Amino acid sequence: MQLQHLGVEDPAPTGVRDAMNVYLPIAEVSVNAFLLLGLGGMVGVLSGMFGVGGGFLMTPLLFFIGIPPAVAVATEANQIVASSFSGVLAHLKRRTVDLKMGTVLLIGGLIGAAFGVQIFNTLRAMGQVDLLVKLSYVVFLGIIGSLMFVESLNAIRKTRSGSPAKRRKKRGLVHKLPFKMRFNTSGLYISAIPPLIVGVFVGILAAIMGVGGGFIMVPAMIYILGMPTKVVVGTSLFQIIFVTGFTTLLHATTNFTVDIVLAVLLLVGGVIGAQIGTRLGAKLKAEQLRILLALMVLLVCGKLAFDLLVQPSELYSLGSNGGH
């Protein structure tokens, strides 16, 4: 009688799917392992190619596959440490890391991360953290994506028309402010305040959005600080590993949301992808690289904006109220 009953209730064999699923101890959900490995690998290639942590792509993808947002953001920080670590090693070997600039950015980053986790936890208790994360994505990705797209198009047009794409030595705010420092690797003599502010800003984003912040730091380094494109990727990766490492610890100790199993699966794919990406990046032209990244940034931005504007099928959502 029981067997008959079972046969009726469970007609579809689920053996194949079962074998690949992995239960995540902190997220408390069961997810396909190959899906996570694949996502990690894909994002890893981007990480190495563009010098971005890839978190801006990974975090929304993790939401999408059903990882709780708080876990996605915290775990992503941990995964970025690993995928950026292999990338930064490759850049250190090629001497394309400005360690002094990286350290200044890092000091700002640590301050920003501490502040960002505070904001994150406050809004999480208020139930607005999803909105904060998504709005931050739409705003930042929209601005950065459009700027990069226009800039890269202009650069490509200039090279095509034959006029040399000469880098102008702008004497802007970065030269007027006090606390000037010499950054030999970048060939700059500028105030330490702008990189510090950039660092703080990126640190806040790292904590709130579960990103390394490369997508905002790379353009900031090029357009605000005037750093040569060659050292930008390595230097941003250098700052990212320490800031995301610090963010991981803050989330682990205040929210208990770092899922090591999820992180390991993502990074196994991620570290290999980053190595491939670093080599791909060295072969492609800077303008092509940037226009590709700009398009990708705009795509993610558009998808997130669309989701905010269209009426969701379920107006209600559940959240644990352990925060208070």
Add this chain to the structure above:
Amino acid sequence: MLRLITLLSLFVAPAYAEEVIADLSQSRISITTDFDGSEILIFGAIKRDGPIDDDAPLQVLVTVEGPNEPITVRRKEKRFGIWINVDAVEIDAAPSFYAIATTAPWDQMITDVEDLRHHVSTPRAIRSVGANIRGSADFTDALIRIRNADDLYQTNIGEVQFDQQTLFSTSVRLPANLHEGDYRARFFLTRRGRVVDTFETKIDVQKVGLERFFFRLSREKPLVYGLMSLAIAISAGWLASAAFRIFRA
């Protein structure tokens, strides 16, 4: 009122006792790394002193309930052109998992009074004492709807097989996104909607092995856990980098 019913039922019910005895295929669910849900077989029998009462059939109702936890239900509304959370209702305690299986349609199973007393139906199993905001029922409904969609709340009408008014069996499918804790299985024996006998047993749902180690460490020594996570991540990053270098050379 309740006392009156109990008193009346003493006259209506047969003089001999009917008891429910039940067991589960497993009293322990281990959440391992490859955990992808589980199915519990539930079976039992009715122990009685006298002959079967034929005018009103016995019904069996089984519930399986996960640990209770407070939960916040939030509602979105369109503001400034985007959909954002505008209000929330805090539900004092809602089971993380709740499955009901019955032998017959709900109206033949249990009266409202008995439901209120034993917290059997899903809305009754959810306690929202403090939630007196206008329209808070919508929030409870939403909680049930969302968890139903995730298979965390199940109402399986007529899914209990009942043979000869004596032997019964059913199965409850536990989904993959299960939380650990002490689960309890409750059995209600009813006649004419009134509870004749109840029985309760525990199911221990626990993470085991590496899952357990990580979970415990992350709660008890979060700093150690965080540092370990970083160490694992960094060493894996370095190893992969080194492996790639060797592979290329």
